[in-house]
Amino acid sequence: MHMNFFRDRDGLTYSYRESISLVAENTDRPMYVAWDWYMGHGVVGGMITSGRMQGMNAAQRALRILGGEPLTSIPVEYESPNVYMFDYEQLQRFGVRESSIPQGSLFINRPPSFYGRYKTYIWTTASAFAALSLVVLVLSVNIIRRKRSETQLTAIFDNSLVGIMLLTGDRIITKVNKRITDIYGFSEQEMLGKTPAMIHISEQAFDDFGRNFHERLASREVIHLEYEYQRKGGERIWCLVSGKALQPPHLEKGVIWAMDDVTVRKRAEEALQRAHQELEKRVEERTVDLKETNEQLVKEIAEHRRTEEALRFREKKYYQNLELIFGSLPDAIVTVDEGLRVIEANKAFEHIAKLPRRDLLGNRIEDVMGNCLGPCMRVLRQTLSTRSPVKEQQVRLAGERSDQVVELSTTQFLNHDGVFSGVVLEIRDITRMVELEKRLHERGSFQNIIGASERMQELYATLENLADFDTTVLILGESGTGKELVAEAIHYGGANAEAPFIKVNCSALSESLLESELFGHVKGAFTGAYKDKIGRFEAAQGGTVFLDEIGEISSNIQVKLLRFLERREFERVGETRTIKADVRILAATNADLAHKVATGEFREDLYYRLKVMVVTLPPLRERPEDVPLLVEHFVAQFRDRHGRAIHSIHDRALAALMRHPWPGNVRELKHAVEHACIVCPGEAITPEHLPQDIRSGLAPAAVNNVTDMSPAVDPAPLSAHTRSAKTMPTPAKTSSLSRDAVVAALDQARWNKSEAARILGISRRHLYRKIDQFRIG
Known part of the structure; x- marks a missing residue:
């Protein structure tokens, strides 16, 4: 239906809308229309064309035309948009079910639903609830996160490697972590609610810390320092401390202090500082030393230059004298080249070859050698082949003197470039020395001294050497070791044996008497000096004076004796005239003169003047193998004196004598043997004849041991005991020396050959033979 304007019969x-409404109100049939203009005026609806939309489309096209757009570009629309639209109230009026309406239809005048009526309130409420829920959720998340953070912070606080302490503004501890309790040794309960005074070394230190550091935190300052505290037990420790106010400048809001124990580092730093100071001191001292050394070096360089000039001058004279020395050597020396032709020879070798030097040079050595041909050629060829020296090889030569013994030594001959060019052979005649060594090891006495032990053999060799020299000798030894006998042996074994030998016991005379005895006096020199008297030095002119117990003389006598030793002159007591005396001085003592010198009892200069040569006598306890020899000597002496027929000594008695320590040495042994000879009625000395102190030392076990080795019956004659003593193993018995023993002695003596020979109890030459025999490098 389409209607515009209508007029009724009343005019x-x-x-059109009013007319539609009048029709709709007066009909019982539903009305359907095609324009949306009529909707809401009593019509049911239908396929509706929107006039409003057509107007809007037309307006848009007009605007496009007015905008100058060509008409051909604007499409023509022949249909308008249509949509099913119905009036909900009219549908209800005519009983039309909504299910019969096409899907997607639009409705007008439809009563709103609960949601439609209240949707504003619903959305407002829902939005407010959603916002509130979001706020609650955010707050819940924040609370959870905060609790988690607090848990983490608490764990960090409790397990921190650094001690943390929270304090109030008035320095009351409110919280500490475990590290604080570990550092200071206090429990958390002992610290909370109290001041930190407990960890300070004193109340004054606590106050000073608060004044100097705690109060400074109010100025927003972060404080770092090292401070000394104490643990619960009082142990001092050093801590690295950092402090900060929680809300500066308000200290009442709290203060936090972080602390760490740096005691180990602090002590290490202090030790390092001390070491640094010590190093600086040493460097300074070393600098001074180096400066002094440098100055000394400059002086030494200058001295070295002067020495070089002197050496150049001496070198000329050296080469001039070398030929003279080479020619005057007592040992025969010959040099051969690699073809064994003689290059050089001295006069001693000319004597062996019985040819002058001019006939030796250039000839082969085997053509000019005498009775040493075989041994000499062996050592020469050995050195040529091995290019190693041969040391002191001892050989016995055959010829006119069947007993001649020589010592052969070789060394490499090097030319000016240091190249091996031949061999130097040295031939030394040691026949006399071998004989002396043989006699030395075989003899059991020297002069009136008895003993065959190694120590005594060394003593005899020393005494033989001293006999050829007119020098002062100091004889040391315990009481009873025979110092006077040694002095007599030195005197009577020398060239002046026929000259006077005068003995003076220095300990038996007072100072004044000793001075008079030694130097003499003139008449009236002191009370009782009725005539002149010559002294011992003057009386011994050309001979020897033996001063026994030299360690007992007074300081005044020491001074005068020193002058005599230095100048060989003196004055008699009471006289000013100087007298010279050519006298040899032998002195003896059982005192420790070195100790007396150290204590000031004996003059040091006199000590060293007497100590030109020292002879030390071994005590008898250190040479028990000599006891049988001494017993034999003393028994022979006393049996004749006392008219006894003693010819033997029981083994047990001899064992007791050899085991006794002999504090009185040989003198005590002599008296013991004299005692045995007096009380022994028969021909054999038994233990019962020995003095009581010696018998008491013979223990039953020791007696049994002696008895097992030597039966107590049938005592052997004294000569048998003496022979057994001579064959006792001593250091002199060296034929069984092993290579290990020689090497051990050399190592002990640090390869000092003389010292090693002394340790082994052999001569130095014998040691060289052993070294060559065992090929010890």
């Missing part, structure tokens, strides 16, 4: 005019 009233109605618009």
Whole structure:
């Protein structure tokens, strides 16, 4: 239906909407229309064309035309948009079910639903609830996160490697972590609610810390320092401390202090500082030393230059004298080249070859050698082949003197470039020395001294050497070791044996008498000096004076004796005239003169003047193998004196004598043997004849041991005991020396050959033979 304006019979005019409404109100049939203009005026609806939309489309096209757009570019629309639209109230009025309406239809005048009626309130409420829920959720998340953070912070606080302490503004501890309790040794309960005074070394230190550091935190300052505290037990420790106010400048809001124990580092730093100071001191001292050394070096360089000049001058004279020395050597020396032709020879070798030097040079050595041909050629060829020296090889030569013994030594001959060019052979005649060594090891006495032990053999060799020299000798030894006998042996074994030998016991005379005895006096020199008297030095002119017990003389006598030793002159007591005396001085003592010198009892200069040569006598306890020899000597002496027929000594008695320590040495042994000779009625000395102190030392076990080795019956004659003593193993018995023993002695003596020979109890030459025999490098 489409209607514009209508007029009824009464002449009233109605618009199209008014007319539609009048029709709709007066009909019982549903009305359907095609324009949306009529909707809401009693019509049911239908396929509706929107006039409003047509107007808007037309307006848009007009605007495009007015904008100058060509008409051909504007499409023509023949249909308007249509949509099913119905009035919900009219549908209800005519009983039209909504299910019969096409799907997607639009409705007007439809009563709103609960949601439609209240949707504003619903959305407002829902939005407010959602916002509130979001706020609650955010707060819950924040609370959870905060609790988690607090848990983490608490764990960090409790397990921190650094001690943390929270304090109030008035320095009351409110919280500490475990590290604080570990550092200071206090429990948390002991610290909370109290001041940190407990960890300070004193109340004064606590106050000073608060004044100097705690109060400074109010100025927003972060404080770092090292401070000394104490643990619960009082142990001092050093801590690295950092402090900060929680809300500066308000200290009442709290203060936090972080602390760590740096005691080990602090002590290490202090030790390092001390070491550094010590190093600086040493460097300074070393600098001074180096400066002094440098100055000394400059002086030494200058001295070295002067020495070089002197050496150049001496070198000329050296080469001039070398030929003279080479020619005057007592040992025969010959040099051969690699073809064994003689290059050089001295006069001693000319004597062996019985040819002058001019006939030796250039000839082969085997053509000019005498009775040493075989041994000499062996050592020469050995050195040529091995290019190693041969040391002191001892050989016995055959010829006119069948007993001649020589010592052969070789060394490499090197030319000016240091190249091996031949061999130097040295031939030394040691026949006399071998004989002396043989006699030395075989003899059991020297002069009136008895003993065959190694120590005594060394003593005899020393005494033989001293006999040829007119020098002062100091004889040391315990009481009873025979110092006077040694002095007599030295005197009577020398060239002046026929000259006077005068003995003076220095300990038996007072100072004044000793001075008079030694130097003499003139008449009236002191009370009782009725005539002149010559002293011992003057009386011994050309001979020897033996001063026994020299360690007992007074300081005054020491001074005068020193002058005599230095100048060989003196004055008699009471006289000013100087007298010279050519006298040899032998002195003896059982005192430790070195100790007396150290204590000031004996003059040091006199000590060293007497100590030109020292002879030390071994005590008898250190040479028990000599006891049988001494017993034999003393028995022979006393049996004749006392008219006894003693010819033997029981083994047990001899064992007791050899085991006794002999504090009185040989003198005590002599008296013991004299005692045995007096009380022994028969021909054999038994233990019962020995003095009581010697018998008491013969223990039953020791007696049994002696008895097992030597039966107590049938005592052997004294000569048998003496022979057994001579064959006792001593250091002199060296034929069984092993290579290990020689090497051990050399190592002990640090390869000092003389010292090693002394340790082994052999001569130095014998040691060289052993070294060559065992090929010890």
